[in-house]
Amino acid sequence: MYLDFSYIYDELMDDVDYKSWVMYIEEIIKKNKVEVKNILELACGTGNITIPLLKKGYDILGIDMSTSMLSVAKKKAKDMDLDLVLLNQDIVELDFEVYNLDCVLCCCDGFNYILEEEDLLKIFNDVYSKLKKDGIFIFDISSYYKLKNTLGNNTFYEEREKIDYIWENYFDEEDNILQMNLNFFVQEGELYKKFSEEHLQRAYKKDEIINLLEKSKFSDINIYSDFTFEYAKDSQRVFFVAKK
Numbered sequence: 001m002y003l004d005f006s007y008i009y010d011e012l013m014d015d016v017d018y019k020s021w022v023m024y025i026e027e028i029i030k031k032n033k034v035e036v037k038n039i040l041e042l043a044c045g046t047g048n049i050t051i052p053l054l055k056k057g058y059d060i061l062g063i064d065m066s067t068s069m070l071s072v073a074k075k076k077a078k079d080m081d082l083d084l085v086l087l088n089q090d091i092v093e094l095d096f097e098v099y100n101l102d103c104v105l106c107c108c109d110g111f112n113y114i115l116e117e118e119d120l121l122k123i124f125n126d127v128y129s130k131l132k133k134d135g136i137f138i139f140d141i142s143s144y145y146k147l148k149n150t151l152g153n154n155t156f157y158e159e160r161e162k163i164d165y166i167w168e169n170y171f172d173e174e175d176n177i178l179q180m181n182l183n184f185f186v187q188e189g190e191l192y193k194k195f196s197e198e199h200l201q202r203a204y205k206k207d208e209i210i211n212l213l214e215k216s217k218f219s220d221i222n223i224y225s226d227f228t229f230e231y232a233k234d235s236q237r238v239f240f241v242a243k244k
């Protein structure tokens with residue numbers, strides 16, 4: 001669960017090009033010839049995708065289970081004088097009556113946090129029921145390859161100006177779960193405050209996801225790697241696009 005990490009998340013993600021990410025999403029929408037005015041974004045976090053889309057004029061609702069991530073999003077929007085609509089819910093237990101949506105998004109690992117296949121299937125079924133006919137579902141996950149080989153059983157350490165962290169990872173090949181032990185040291189005056197969080201992510205193979213999408217009756221399924229329009233086996237991030 002994202003707790004204190006939420007307040008330094010944006011700083012640690014400063015190498016992520018969210019501007020290009022949003023442009024890529026818009027390219028996917030254009031390529032699929034769907035008219036998109038409203039968007040539901042699952043696991044929206046601190047709003048790094050939500051806020052730019054709101055600024056572009058989309059009617060967007062962001063959902064996340066972490067109140068601290070949402071509070072960061074809300075503050076950023078308030079500072080920009082934007083009216084950002086957010087809901088604090090677990091995406092496995094979506095509980096609101098909004099249907100006929102043009103587009104549903106889930107960006108940057110949201111579904112890797114769903115550890116059980118049956119829960120992911122439940123989400124896909126809910127998304128299907130909330131989309132309009134021909135509506136588009138776009139999401140990405142960190143690939144199986146990335147969780148197992150790039151992150152798995154590796155320790156990362158970074159010393160930044162005001163934040164240091166040690167990030168230890170253990171990959172369990174039996175249940176395909178990556179356990180990430182995050183230890184942060186954040187400078188406060190002359191001292192450093194230490195806090196730790198454990199995050200678990202599930203590594204899904206491309207075909208497992210396709211199978212679940214098909215079970216939920218999605219069609220026109222396309223898979224792309226690393227912000228391209230092609231699929232490569234050893235890619236780090238895999239994008240899935242499907243239509244109702």
Ligand SMILES: C[S@@+](CC[C@H](N)C(=O)[O-])C[C@H]1O[C@@H](n2cnc3c(N)ncnc32)[C@H](O)[C@@H]1O
Nearest residue numbers: 043044045048064065066069090091107108113
């Ligand atoms: C890596 S962050 C990505 C945030 C945002 N999408 C972005 O692109 O920066 C993953 C997010 O998923 C959220 N999350 C994980 N499991 C969730 C669940 N079951 N329901 C709702 N949100 C969840 C976390 O709280 C966190 O904000």
